[in-house]
Amino acid sequence: GAVVSxxxxxxxxxxxxxxxxxxxxxxxxxxxxxxxxxxxxxxxxLMATSNEGSKATYEQGVxxxxxxxxxxxxxxSTLTVTSAHxxxxxxxxxxxxxxxxxxxxxxxxxxxxxxx
Amino acid sequence: LAKTTQPISMDSYEGQEVNITCSHNNIATNDYIxxxxxxxxxxxxxxxxxxxxxxxxxxxxxxIPADRKSxxxxxxxxxxxxxxxxxxxxxxxxxxGGSQGNLIFGKGTKLSVKP
Numbered sequence: 001g002a003v004v005s006x007x008x009x010x011x012x013x014x015x016x017x018x019x020x021x022x023x024x025x026x027x028x029x030x031x032x033x034x035x036x037x038x039x040x041x042x043x044x045x046l047m048a049t050s051n052e053g054s055k056a057t058y059e060q061g062v063x064x065x066x067x068x069x070x071x072x073x074x075x076x077s078t079l080t081v082t083s084a085h086x087x088x089x090x091x092x093x094x095x096x097x098x099x100x101x102x103x104x105x106x107x108x109x110x111x112x113x114x115x116x
Numbered sequence: 117l118a119k120t121t122q123p124i125s126m127d128s129y130e131g132q133e134v135n136i137t138c139s140h141n142n143i144a145t146n147d148y149i150x151x152x153x154x155x156x157x158x159x160x161x162x163x164x165x166x167x168x169x170x171x172x173x174x175x176x177x178x179x180i181p182a183d184r185k186s187x188x189x190x191x192x193x194x195x196x197x198x199x200x201x202x203x204x205x206x207x208x209x210x211x212x213g214g215s216q217g218n219l220i221f222g223k224g225t226k227l228s229v230k231p
Contacts, residue, residue: 044160044203045221093160104150104165106162107160109159112157
């Protein structure tokens with residue numbers, strides 16, 4: 001159990017376009033979903049936290065108007081990179097948390113974004 | 117802020133036991149200690165989680181001393197496929213958000229297993 005999927009697994013887009021990444025918890029309902037970004041040879045950096053039906057909480061330095069997060073249901077969260085630029089090229093990873101104290105967060109496989 | 121410190125890299129040979137230690141001096145009462153494994157271009161994979169003493173599952177053991185200021189991930193008899201980056205994460209998922217010091221990933225330990 002505790003499987004998280006992401007779609008697409010990789011995407012190439014032109015500068016100025018918007019890209020949507022989906023994160024789904026396949027076999028459990030996620031109280032909270034998290035979005036991370038990882039640059040080559042670096043650690044994961046938390047971008048934002050989202051709860052179903054609520055506005056996302058963004059970490060300091062992350063532009064909320066550029067990285068739009070929608071958590072429409074307990075099994076789906078989306079991250080939209082608006083007006084993408086080459087510096088947004090990165091590996092985006094989501095995770096989902098069931099909501100119990102002892103439960104850990106489970107990560108998706110990641111989405112590789114390349115902006116040309 | 118439950119900052120973690122791990123060795124940047126470790127080398128081992130197949131069949132050996134590997135112990136990776138993580139320091140977290142200002143761990144909070146509600147914080148759990150979780151270890152993840154990450155292969156290139158993949159999301160982190162949960163290995164083990166603990167709060168105190170010792171936890172063991174089918175792939176690893178986690179040793180946590182009484183003061184909880186450090187923890188040690190033990191991988192028995194590593195193989196080449198265990199070559200990966202290992203992250204120690206300390207926090208309480210309920211208190212989510214980097215501004216509260218939780219869910220902050222450290223630099224991780226790059227484990228290289230040689231034949």
